[in-house]
Amino acid sequence: MATMEQLTARLERRFGGVPSLPGGIAWEVMRDAYEAHGYTESLPVPPSAVNRLMAYASAELATTVAINAASYFKYTDGEESVDKSMIASEYRQLAKEFRAEYNAELAKEAEGHTSNFAVAPRLDRRREA
Numbered sequence: 649m650a651t652m653e654q655l656t657a658r659l660e661r662r663f664g665g666v667p668s669l670p671g672g673i674a675w676e677v678m679r680d681a682y683e684a685h686g687y688t689e690s691l692p693v694p695p696s697a698v699n700r701l702m703a704y705a706s707a708e709l710a711t712t713v714a715i716n717a718a719s720y721f722k723y724t725d726g727e728e729s730v731d732k733s734m735i736a737s738e739y740r741q742l743a744k745e746f747r748a749e750y751n752a753e754l755a756k757e758a759e760g761h762t763s764n765f766a767v768a769p770r771l772d773r774r775r776e777a
Contacts, residue, residue, distance in 0.1 A: 649692035652678060659705050666713055673712060674705075681705040700753040707746035714739035 660674045679689060681704045687693055693701060717739055720732035 649694060650698050651692050652682060652689045655693065655698065655701060655705070658702060659709065662702075662706060663709055663713070668716055669713065670716075674709065677705050677709045677712065680708065696757070700750060700757065703746055703750035703753055707743045707750055710739050710743035710746055714743060 656675050656678045659678055663669055663674065678701075681701050682689055682693075684704065685697065685701060687697075687701075714736045717732075717736040720735050722731040722733040723729065
């Protein structure tokens with residue numbers, strides 16, 4: 649069982665190298681992940697749902713960082729040049745990978761719980777060839 653504090657700490661460690669991460673954003677994203685999956689902050693999450701929640705929260709946080717980084721720029725000044733224009737697209741790609749991980753976790757959870765639907769042809773409208 650994992651508490652919200654433990655999962656938030658894991659998320660903060662995962663994104664610890666991001667320089668422009670607003671303070672407290674990991675907590676907000678994890679709270680949103682809890683709400684999206686029907687968990688309450690006061691109760692621990694079962695081990696089977698930890699990876700799913702972490703993947704969801706990581707994708708959301710990477711998207712938030714990409715939005716914040718969208719205003720980064722590129723400039724050249726004489727011999728010096730700085731190009732930060734691709735940072736947002738890198739975070740968007742990272743968010744896409746986290747979403748794929750989240751979808752894989754959902755698929756694992758749904759194994760054996762799929763439904764099949766078939767429509768039988770109507771006998772009263774059968775065509776003779």
